[in-house]
Amino acid sequence: MLTLLSIRRALLPVALLAPALAAVAQDAAAPAADAAAAAAAPAADTGAQMFMFWFLLATLALVLLVFGLLFVLLVIKMKPQLRALYELPTVHDTWSGKVLGLLVGDAALITGKDKDELMGHDYDGITEFDNDLPPWWKYGFYFTIVFAIGYMVFYHVTYTGDLQLAEYETEMQQAALLVSADDDDPNKLTTYTALTAGPDLEAGKALFITNCAACHGTEGEGKVGPNLTDDYWLHGGDVNHVYKTIKFGVTSKGMVAWKGKLSGKQILQVASYIESLHGTNPPNAKEPQGEKEAPSGPPLAAK
Incomplete structure (x- = not known):
């Protein structure tokens, strides 16, 4: 009997605190619920606005x-x-x-209407009538004159509209917003410096011979792929351009992407080794391909 009474007395504070704890938990969950509701509200408003827009447009078309x-x-x-x-x-x-x-x-x-009035020009049975140009042709010609003047003022006098180059740059900026800015972004160039330590270059050489020599030759002289020892490059000769080419590949020309097969350190080792091949002039080198780039000097030590 005493034991049962003691248990009841021990549980009494817990029972009294239970409503307070439930209230605290509810208050803590309220901000999260409010945040979720606030995030869902703009989406709901946007959907309602789009529905109303298309409804009004369909109604106008029907009328x-x-x-x-x-x-x-x-x-x-x-x-x-x-x-x-x-x-x-x-x-x-x-x-x-x-x-x-x-x-x-x-x-x-x-x-228009034909006048059926001869101009007096007759050659080999062909006569010329004094008929005006069709009105539709004249109206179209007048429209092109007005359009040309408006176009010139809009684009070349007031500079209100963007020319083709400006439109291209704007569209490229908009497209860049849709691409992730992480390490897997093919439009984002890295800022690595070439590795010069012996172990890194040896590792890069081993990886090159194993994975790249079939297309570029054991000495980088070029086979199916281009020569990697001259001043000419198809996709840039800087270590970061070479890194990007190795990582993402050039599928249109048969070069696979190595980002799923080699780690970032291994790709940098291969790119650094390729940089070290510049100017070695191996025998049977393939003819130059791409654009000529000025030599950037000896590779810098990586930090």
């Missing part, structure tokens, strides 16, 4: 379609009255009359 059909039906129904109005002398030759003529089947406003 325009209905009005267009009603207009066509009205013209068909009133075609005899419109033709009688068009044939009036005071209406027929006016610009508004020509617009009216389009509704009743006379396309003179667009195609």
